[in-house]
Amino acid sequence: DQQVKQNSPSLSVQEGRISILNCDYTNSMFDYFLWYKKYPAEGPTFLISISSIKDKNEDGRFTVFLNKSAKHLSLHIVPSQPGDSAVYFCAASASYSGGGADGLTFGKGTHLIIQP
Amino acid sequence: EPEVTQTPSHQVTQMGQEVILRCVPISNHLYFYWYRQILGQKVEFLVSFYNNEISEKSEIFDDQFSVERPDGSNFTLKIRSTKLEDSAMYFCASSVGGWGTEAFFGQGTRLTVV
Numbered sequence: 001d002q003q004v005k006q007n008s009p010s011l012s013v014q015e016g017r018i019s020i021l022n023c024d025y026t027n028s029m030f031d032y033f034l035w036y037k038k039y040p041a042e043g044p045t046f047l048i049s050i051s052s053i054k055d056k057n058e059d060g061r062f063t064v065f066l067n068k069s070a071k072h073l074s075l076h077i078v079p080s081q082p083g084d085s086a087v088y089f090c091a092a093s094a095s096y097s098g099g100g101a102d103g104l105t106f107g108k109g110t111h112l113i114i115q116p
Numbered sequence: 117e118p119e120v121t122q123t124p125s126h127q128v129t130q131m132g133q134e135v136i137l138r139c140v141p142i143s144n145h146l147y148f149y150w151y152r153q154i155l156g157q158k159v160e161f162l163v164s165f166y167n168n169e170i171s172e173k174s175e176i177f178d179d180q181f182s183v184e185r186p187d188g189s190n191f192t193l194k195i196r197s198t199k200l201e202d203s204a205m206y207f208c209a210s211s212v213g214g215w216g217t218e219a220f221f222g223q224g225t226r227l228t229v230v
Contacts, residue, residue, distance in 0.1 A: 032216050043120070043207050043221035044159065051216060089159060095215045103149060103161030103172055104219065 003027045004092050006107035014115050019077040021110050023090030026071065030092040034104065035064060035075045038087045047088075048075070077112075085114045118142040120222035122208050128228045129198055137193045137225045139208030148191045149209040149219060150183065152176070159207065165191065166214065198229045 031052035036044035209219040
């Protein structure tokens with residue numbers, strides 16, 4: 001049961017252009033969302049997060065948009081740089097367990113390739 | 117910059133043997149996690165640990181798995197009797213708070229069961 005879906009296994013974008021990575025979720029209890037970036041042989045690195053009380057969060061070149069009614073979020077990277085080439089994971093968690101140490105549910109990831 | 121460190125980076129073990137994967141979380145973090153990623157699949161949550169006890173665990177985390185914080189710095193994952201399907205990358209993570217705070221991941225331990 002894929003509660004977090006990243007339907008594009010890969011995405012190729014030219015350097016300097018905008019990269020848009022998409023993520024859909026099915027569990028309406030999710031209320032905190034994160035994006036992680038992962039290079040081969042390394043652990044996921046936190047990029048940016050958003051809680052369900054917001055619809056946008058921005059940090060430098062990275063912006064995450066949340067559409068709760070559509071259960072959809074996206075990560076925008078602008079401008080895209082060669083170092084952005086990596087696998088990007090969308091992750092979600094729910095606060096229903098009372099604010100405890102909730103595990104994250106990950107999507108399968110999108111491999112972003114930035115072309116020179 | 118503080119980071120989560122994991123040892124060893126690669127562990128090869130025979131089926132049926134016990135393995136212990138070790139992690140040193142970031143020092144001021146209070147919540148600790150183990151995740152795994154089987155080759156070609158997504159990162160999956162195994163267990164979370166807070167205040168010296170398991171807070172949440174997934175269906176994957178059965179009786180073959182256990183976690184421990186034996187001292188003030190280490191956080192370990194033990195697999196009692198490894199199976200071939202336990203071969204995966206195991207990631208430790210920690211966070212300063214629970215829900216609503218980001219988890220920081222270690223570089224992972226690649227476990228190969230032969």
